Amino acid sequence: MATITQAPPARPPASTDRRRRVAARPAAWIVWGVVIFFFLNLLGVVASVLVSSFGQRWFDTWLPDGYTTSWYGRAWDEFALMQVIVVTLEVSVLVVGLSLLIGVPAAYVLARRSFPGKRLIFLVFLLPILMPPITYGIPLATVLYKFGLAGNMSGVVLANLVPSVPFVILTMTPFIEQIDPRIESAARMCGAGLRTVFLRVLTPLLVPGILASAILVLVRTVGMFELTFLTAGPDSQTLVVALYYSMSASGIRAQQSVDAMAVIYTSMMLVLLVVALRYVNPTQLVAQVKEEPEH
């Protein structure tokens, strides 16, 4: 029989831990070094835009000559940013809502059921994600213009739905697969019909997945340049497109006011991101991951 011989501190702490960490160091250093280098440069990229947007004049020096906030006012007025931001939000909300409404039920069927032609349908849903946006964007814009659906918000929304719906399907599928089908069976055995199962059981359980997928679609839509660019009319530009125009449209524009606009764009994205990360783990933004135990 084991008896407790000594109080815990009397035992020597094991040496294993420290030794093995030291051994792992060189590889870790390189990896962390690369990561830090990447982040430093990223920081530089973002910060140089931020600093410049507040710079009065910035020629061949480390920092601007003076600081001002006037570029924001200029950018705001010149590109009617209020309207652009409103449009951006409207488009995003519409795209997110519609793609969830269309995508989640389809994802459910594709995740749960097998039926003739399923592989083909899956492939068709995959294509819009695999194809370069320009490839289908140009004919899509042409068709949408032909039906009078482009050049305004409906066009932007429709075009953005093309990659978004498949995206919802793709991101939701693992979440749905994760739900034990027996839970649905259990609900039906309790007397719940299909609709009730969907509304009372599946939807609450899918909230994390729906959130993750909504956020992804939102971020992608706000950032989606090509399709919006091809289908937007003058009054249905989103922020990225306005930003692109500010960088490439004719006219003389102070660099700083473009920077200011970029900062506005980034801030909006960051706000979205911060909100998003309250609800989802960052890796979930790409795929559903189970955290493994620490050792």
Add this chain to the structure above:
Amino acid sequence: GAPEGPGKSSGDTTGEVPERPARAVTLNVLDVAGNLQLTQAMIDEFVSKNPNVISRVTYSKAPAPELAGKIKAQQGADRVDIGLVLTGVDGLAAGVEQGLWTDVLPKFQDRLGGMRNYLEPAAAMQQLAGNAGVAVTYYPSGPLLEYLPSRLSAPPTSADALLAWAKANPRRFQYARPANSGPGRTFLMGLPYILGDTNPKDPAAGWDKTWAFLKELGQYVDYYPSGTTETMKNLANGTAHLIVSTTGWDINPRVLGTVPKEARIATIDGFHWVTDAHYAVMPKGVSTDTQAAVLALLAFMLTPEQQAKAYDEGYFYPGPAVKDVQLSSAPQKSQDAIREFGRPEYDALIAGNPTEVPLDAKSLVAAFNRWDREIGGGKVKQG
């Protein structure tokens, strides 16, 4: 937030255009030339003075290349909601070729009395537009060279000298890709005059010297930025010591502070101004009420008091398209800016050098295409 367009509301688009609209219209203005910088104040003033003609105005901007596609699509869908387009020569011409614009002349000549007062080169620019566009602002443009005296004391003054300087100072001379840059295209179109090419209006057959010159010059050019802004930035930060410019690009960036105030300009011996203008056009398919409103607006914009606003902060220096518009009648802010950043020598330069209209759109696109392939794209193969 998008206004439901007037094009849709009042059905009649082809009938008689009344003197004034039956009901005040909402006007959507699309600017593809950066022209609102000069004219937005004029339009705003008109709207505030004539709320019974235009009740509300919205502005939007787009790059010129998309103009034709967009208008065409709206017309195809029978839902034109852009009442007024402000464009440069390129967008105007693209639309003319596709038959997008309502002919303003000669039908409405008498409503636009201001057109009789065009400056002479502005009148030439108006000629270039044919019947569709109404020139609203004008400037002689360039080509000019721009430099910082601290980095370059004696700028080259001839084509040969420019070449020699570029050779001696590799990577220090810059101009932007002509298709994306006013100064770039002005330089391109101005070179045949400077070099004495056989036919400055025929880039395909008449520009032998120009193409040869650009090719040789290209050997000392590091890269062609995709916009003028970039060249200005490089001038300011010292990467480039000599760049191509225009009157507007000379003054306005210095007002904005993106180029040091002390920057100077130089001209090449024997240069001709290649002039530039902005036009107002009406897409076909706009309701007659809106047409009436636009015509009233344009007439207003061509009055000397309004044209004075085109001095702006040197953005399109001088800017007014009609005669006898004095700087002193411009807004105070304009006067201050031009007094501080303008150049007294411009008056003499403008008076003392011939002016030429730019290439027509087709030739220009051909020239751009050739430049892209042989000069711009050529850089890759060499490097």
Add this chain to the structure above:
Amino acid sequence: MSAFSQLRLDGVSRRFGGQDALTELDLTIEAGEFIALLGPSGCGKSTALNCLAGLLPLTRGSIWQDERRIDTLPPERRGFGMVFQSYALFPHLTVRANIAFGLRMRRLPKEEIRRRTEEAVRLVRLEAHVDKLPGQLSGGQQQRVAIARAVVFEPSLVLMDEPLSNLDAKLRLEMRTEIRRLHQSLGLTTVYVTHDQEEALSLADRLVVLREGRVQQIGSPREMHTRPANWHVADFMGYRNLWRARVEQLDGARVTVESSGHRLLGEAMGDLRAGVDAVVAVRPEDIRVDGPGETGNSMSATIEVVEYQGRELAAEARTESGQLLHLRTEQRIAPGDQVEVAIDPQRLLVYLADAAQGGELRPDHLPHVAEAAR
């Protein structure tokens, strides 16, 4: 509670792809009965249960509740309750809401829902946990929630698919008693799926043994235990000793067989004739180690492996002829010991070894036979 007096499965069959998972299941369930579906993994137990629940469409056959055909009803309209293997509790609902779910679906008055939910909570003794989420419960507690959820709306039939297989040994034993108690106190008609013969024996009024989708035997626990219908069922019911043999002589139910050199006396199970191939089935606890038996069924063997099992020892022994014996004894034996073993002829069952009785005899169906032959 039961809304019917009989539930009849009439030739219920189910194919998956080209394979029969369940073939022609005929079974009549009386109200109040506790029926266990038993069989090795993949034999079609869950398939049968899911067909009954309406979660799987049938390929052939029909299901009748008294005179009403119910196999065309969706599961939510059959009014059966079900307990799933991993419980399938709604993870986003509290224990209370989980249990009340079925009542809600039936749109009962609030007050009644509350009352009946509390009653069910009390029944499964979860009063202290009603406001917890399933994730905060132990396995046994979850199991009780699942049972409460399935019985609270007084279903005419409760189906359970291996409800205990996720629990550890100790808890499994406790929950088994719990289920038995609930069944007795509520008088529920129950169909219970398990692959654990001990569980089936201890719980059910009647057992249905399946093999490869076909019913092998239906009967009471005692029948199953003492008189398996064929050697496959015997194998499954714990007759670990299965030896190839040849029938030598028949005398009513008494039969003499020869198996690897031993002459053994046993009970004839089914239609034997002298000279046919047979399989002898004996439980380890029916092999006695206490010296030469008076009945003649005795052999001497050498103990090879001994496992301590508390009161008893489980051992493997080998006879001189190489036959491997699994036996259990309270005697103190050790590897290497020479022992005399005996088998009561009444406990030595002799089955026909041919295809007619429960399928073809393949060596991998008879691991012990195969082993002995090496």
Add this chain to the structure above:
Amino acid sequence: MSAFSQLRLDGVSRRFGGQDALTELDLTIEAGEFIALLGPSGCGKSTALNCLAGLLPLTRGSIWQDERRIDTLPPERRGFGMVFQSYALFPHLTVRANIAFGLRMRRLPKEEIRRRTEEAVRLVRLEAHVDKLPGQLSGGQQQRVAIARAVVFEPSLVLMDEPLSNLDAKLRLEMRTEIRRLHQSLGLTTVYVTHDQEEALSLADRLVVLREGRVQQIGSPREMHTRPANWHVADFMGYRNLWRARVEQLDGARVTVESSGHRLLGEAMGDLRAGVDAVVAVRPEDIRVDGPGETGNSMSATIEVVEYQGRELAAEARTESGQLLHLRTEQRIAPGDQVEVAIDPQRLLVYLADAAQGGELRPDHLPHVAEAAR
């Protein structure tokens, strides 16, 4: 095969965050021994095994292989084989490649790898499956691959973490015998983790019972079975009857206690004094139903629930004082029967009920005690 004569765990401890998962494990393993680590879920069994394997760094303590300290070695240099609960077969490698993996890592000659792999394949009887991927095998087959992979390079120690818990009852029984056979034929030193007392009893030479990270008892299966060190171990070892009691009188190892109105005579386990709170532990099979016992430990009770278990019946009975009894008997009894039960005093173990012996006495640790009290 074993490259050492002794393996010594010296105060091995492991904390996770602020919590002790394993506290001061002292254990000496002799070459060739089969040791089972036993205990309820979360007691630290896997932690101990992983520390031994080198997969978890120790917080305190050291591990010695004869005179060599090995806890500082990474797992790949300890040379131990391990069978994981979920087998952890490499899904992209064939059975053959899985088994050969350890030999490859040791850079043995091709020919020897082939020979030893085939030998191991034969040992676990997977000749027909060598070219399949693990995904194509049944649970039992996978289990055998895992074992072959762990033993093929003749490790000095084989560690097994609940290798049978994923299998069904029948297969579990067969694989258990298989492991026992392998251990005996190869003479492997084995440390085996399980929460199944029956498994531990039947396999091990010595058992180590853990509770909340601390060793409760180390001993032979027989010691564990008949003389658990405290009532927690007893509970875990199948003493389903655990009753609160008060010590009345002591007479050497004989002790008289009072439990819900019954005066009972039993064995004193540990340091008892008159008047202290105690816990009485009795196995169900040690409660006899055959009338008043001569030893005086007899009670009359009413049978409440009966379960058929083949040879025996398992039953719950309640005494007049409300005490619930779990018992097993070969007698034919039925619910409602009045019976006299008796317990041999040697089989009635009396433990101290206080904190000193294996932790505080909380009602949820004593479900049966709690039940009786209602």
Add this chain to the structure above:
Amino acid sequence: MSGAGPGRPLAHWQHRLAERGVDRQLWLLVPALIFVIALFLYPFFYGLTLSFQPTNGGPFSDYARFFSDAYERGTIWITLRIALPAALLNVLAAVPIAYRMRGRFRGKRLVTTLLVVPITLGTVLTAQGLLNFLGPTGWFNRILLATNLVDEPVRLIHNYWGVFFSLVITGFPFAFLLVLSYLSGIDPTLERAAATLGADWRRRFTRITLPLLMPGLATTFCLTFVLAFSVFPSAVLVGNPAGETRVISLAAYQAAYEQYDYPYASAIAMIMGFVELVIIALVLAARNRFYTGSTGGKG
């Protein structure tokens, strides 16, 4: 009346339909199907037919035009020259980093959060930032000059590298998160098992983790390659759109919106899609040579 034979009557027709997987639930698929047909397949085939109806010449003349013109044809190579290395770098760099981070550790959430940021920056902002940061007088060059690593600013924008960096900034985090999730999908006990079998970390990685990760890497490569291959704004903004970064999407765009030649633009778009699908098909074919079944780690 025995066996699965025809003796007993077939079950009710509802059972038989349900058996085929056809039941009411399939309606849930309809909105998405209508959507994908109307907004993807129809425009796509419209574009395809349009590309065979050039303004002048036979049905294939626009394709012929593209391939006979070195300036146009070259865009394929230009695009691949940017997209393939960028996608490869993104995936390869992600592997060791994700490998280090697959366990749980303090700050993991922070690091992954930081990595999500560049995904949200979008190409346009990234371009603007690169112009500022990597420009001749940007901080990057200033640091190089100040530390005497170079005598003259390094040209990192308005050329191949500008576009390349832009693709790395936007693509790497995406690749990293994907690889991380694939890695976490591999049951960690497999590596522990390999350790107990005598494999050091190098061989655990090469023999166990990497082979199991390969299918995930192939998928990640495809997805990042798709992003890189359709590079458009950054090719204009930080690249040299007339020269070494005149990517194929730019050629398509110019044909459509500068020359108003929709058939030609469609032809280019189709060629673009085709080239991309060829690469993806090659990668996926290679992927199939690896084990692609369950790796046991996913929940």
